[in-house]
Amino acid sequence: MVNLTIDNRQVTAPKTATIYEAAEMNGIKIPILCHDKKLKPFGACRMCLVEVEQMKGRQIPACTTPVTEGMIIHTATPDIIKARKMVLELLLLNHPIDCPVCDKGGDCDLQNLTYDYQVNGNRFTDEKFHHQIDYNNPLIERDMNRCILCGKCARICDEIVSFGALTFIDRGIETKIGCEFDGALNCEFCGSCVSVCPVGSLLARPFKFKARFWSLTKQKTVCGYCGTGCNLTLGVKDNKVLTTIYDQEQGFHKGQLCVRGRFGYQFINSEKRLTKPMLRKNGTLVAVGWDEALDFVVGKLKGGNVAALSTARLTNEEFVLFKKVMELSGSKDFDHSAGYAHSALTEGFARSFGTTASPATIPDIQKSNFLLVIKSDAYETHPVAGFEINMAVKNKGVVLNILSDKHGKLGKLPGAKTLLHVPGSEIALVNALSKVILDGKKAAGIASSVVGYSQLEQSLSDCSVEAVAATCGVSVNDIIELANDYSAAEKALIVFPVGLAYPGHNAELASAIANLAILAGKIGSEGSGVLCMSEKNNSQGAVDMGFYPSQDGKNAQQILDGCASGTVKTLFIAGENPVVSYPDRTKTAAALDKVDCLIVSELFLSETAAMADVVLPACSFAEKEGTFTAADRRVQHIKPAIRKIGLSRSDFEIFGVLISRLGGEVPVSSATVFSEIASNTSGYAGMSYAALGESGAFAPVDIKPAFVDVKAPGQTRQAGKLALLTGSSLYHCGTMSQYGEGPMHVCPEGYLEISRKDAANNKISENDLLTVTSASGSVQLKARITPRMSEGVVFTPYHFSSASVNQAWNGTEVTWVTLNK
């Protein structure tokens, strides 16, 4: 800490702080245009000029000057104010000053400073800029006439997003921000640049002219898409969510969002939302009142042989109530996420760590020295967690290794090393890593005292690294090097995403990974551990609330089998769309067709809802109160931003009525249900809505490590066929993002990624419509030729109803397919 004097106040600041940061920490405001907390100092705008007595009263930029002991700083002398006024005059010289039609008005740093410093005229005269405005992009409008060249957009896109779409182009007075060769913007559309732009040069096009900043009600909430659990602020007017608002103080990610969170909010007020309950009469769904619909549902629930499937997007409170509904209906058969998407936690971690949660958190990423990302690219599945990885690697020099069956964005980071393996061989590879550690006597001291150590030793004794290397397509040296680097790192973290369509991210892989981490002793301390990132915003919550079958209950696949065979008479599906997202569409649809009564509560008339006997219109996350638990067990409180759409009711209310009709105890409010959760869920003790506040709280994870013997599955390779991998696209999450305009602008339909070599061999060119045929069926997808796939491997995202991949994909780790034009 150093001591210094700012504006006659004695203050202290850390040695690494700049004058600007020191002032900010002590509540002294220095005006600035080119600064953002997350970015490195740049010194472009010249607004933050201050005087330092030791520097003979020269005016120096506060944002790039580090503090030194005994500095005496003045931030607002008449000279400085004069200088700042001139800076503003110069900025406004070529600026269009079209505030009345500029969407930034009211939230514009330049406008605010001009007002604060009372710059009413301009001593200088010059022509205004005449840069062409980019109106064509569906998500980001670029008007470089308003740009003040602060460089924030280019810096955030490079430093945090690591895409590098924007940069300064041209020189001198002609300098502007643009894309390569001044072309169109074709990037990830995370909107980070829009969020940091201090003026109206970069604007969110979906929000264009919709409302003024000051007329929006700002409601803080949590993103309803993926398990990263980003905090976001919704801008609401007239009961409509019109935009998302940037708040650089929000969450661990300091307001950063991905394209789904920032531009995918339109599903909330979508025209397609269901507004009335519907009951099937004479073969068609007709609108009915809630009483009639619920009478019907209660009748069916009382009839017995009930089972339930749920989405992982309900709140924790709703999961508790849903379980109660099932209990009162006398059923133990309930599950979510097809039954296997959570098995890494509920089976894998349960036996390896004695708990169903990850012994690491997202903030650990930046505190680690060594990251190992396994299988799916964590950036594509959880983009904002991906930003953390970017920053860890680029700013902190964290070593990044990736073990995957395809290249991903993370592999492009400086120094990142990707070990590409044959699809389906990841468990063998992870076991080989453990084997190298064992053989090299690099195992942590405590490992030998962990339960199951000798069994592991024994089971790995017949594992030959050479043999694994040969079948996995990875060199022996690479395996040995990775294992040695991992065990030698002081702090090492394994990141591994799981989800509905990421087959192979299962309990076996989870246990193999856990073995590796326990063996190397990389667990239980800050910056080390295993982070299993579950897919949806409340996947971890669904697991924590126990919304999966106990020993004597049926899991999702058994429930569907039961529907097909007639043992399940009534199936209650809340928010899930199995027809599109569960493996094997034909089988799933046949089962749903067969079941006597299908009850669906949904936001939209999804493919599944369209088959239902009764459809209950439910509420989105923006209309309800409750808690979500993020992938790293951050429990966060959400509050309604808008009133309920139409006659829709939250699942909380629906389950509440059902509980009372079934003779149970009616829940008073979600707060009381949460206090019940706090009293009986491990890790949630002491939590309450008030205690969670805006930032939420981590539910601590207690681990009891144990080694579990995991056998690698045999190779299933089929000659002459390609390995089909499924997973998440960067722009989508689950099937809900189909109703978000932003994601659909960027990525409107399914596609098949294929290597150049395979494309050439099969004479396939870009955008050719391919028929992908597997043993279980076929689907038509457009070809996308990319360098990221290796020969013999193709990839497709699973989100789209229009070309639902589960027609060909049946849930096995690797689906072997043939391609036809």
Next chain:
Amino acid sequence: MNPITPIINGLKITLSHLFKKPVTLQYPDERPNVAQRYRGLHALNVSHNKAKCVACYLCPTVCPAKCITVEAGEDANHDKYAEKYEIDMLRCIFCGYCVEACPVDAIRMTGQFELANFSREDFVFTKERLLEKK
């Protein structure tokens, strides 16, 4: 003072008025002379054959009666214009703040004061009705 004096004084004033020009008008036969700065019904100024209003939302923001509804739209040149501009005259208090707030001189107040009507809907002046009549 003599109690009769004030009464006499009062009657004198009354009497003097009998010989002055009356203040009242025989409305509607006689029309008042409306002052230039009178704040009557609003008009939207027109220039280049379209309303000058750029839908900046400053008038609905400043309006103390919250009776102005503006909805912005994007025209073919990607410019902002008022797709909807409505004033609910039943709520307007004729304060003139809207005129003062407008940065582009798009709205003014006319001398028209006869705003009586038969139904509530008729008091909502749409953009069409507000556009200045040439």
